[in-house]
Amino acid sequence: MNCPKCKDSMVVLELKDVEIDKCFSCNGVWLDEGELEQLLQGSKLGEEIIYSIIPHKKSKEKPVKCPVCGKKMTKILAGRSESIVLDKCENEHGIWFDGGELEKIIYMADFGVDNEIYGYLRQIFGNKVK
Ligand SMILES: [Zn+2]
Ligand SMILES: [Zn+2]
Incomplete structure (x- = not known):
């Protein structure tokens, strides 16, 4: 799959049952539908983050096209x-998460430091995940 931002090909990283598509040019990440929920399982505030998601109609950010169907997201x-x-x-x-956004979400979700998923994520994202 190609990065919807810079068109470079993304690398698939497997984390248990979750396939993380990561672009190493812009550090953006693509998660298939339902994978964010899977990823945040076991974190203290993951569910709260999922429930907090609302449409953002007034955003002035440039739309990004879906890497699967090409439709503006x-x-x-x-x-x-x-x-x-x-x-x-x-x-x-x-x-789609721009570079650094998934790291912020992971940090907000508050995994315990000895959490296994958190350990993997730190390996993938390095010290940007505190
Ligand atoms: Zn990219
Ligand atoms: Zn799509």
């Missing part, structure tokens, strides 16, 4: 105290 907001603008395919293909 919808802007959504995720998070409570700090909201992050993400792009979601209306055809339910998945969610």
Whole structure:
């Protein structure tokens, strides 16, 4: 699959049952529909983040096209105290995270430091995930 932002080919990283498509040029990440929920399982605030997601109609950010169907995606907001603008395919293909956005979500989700998933994510994203 090619990165919807810079068109480079993305690398598939497997984390248990979740396939993370990561672009190493712009550091963006694509998660298929339902994978964010899977990824955040076991974190303290993951569910809260999922429930916090709302459409963001007034965003001035340039739309990103879905890497699966090519349709312009919808802007959504995720998070409570700090909201992050993400792009979601209306055809339910998945969610696009610009470089650094998934790291922020993972940090907000609050995994314990000894959590296994958190350990993997740190390996993938390095020290950007605190
Ligand atoms: Zn890219
Ligand atoms: Zn799509």
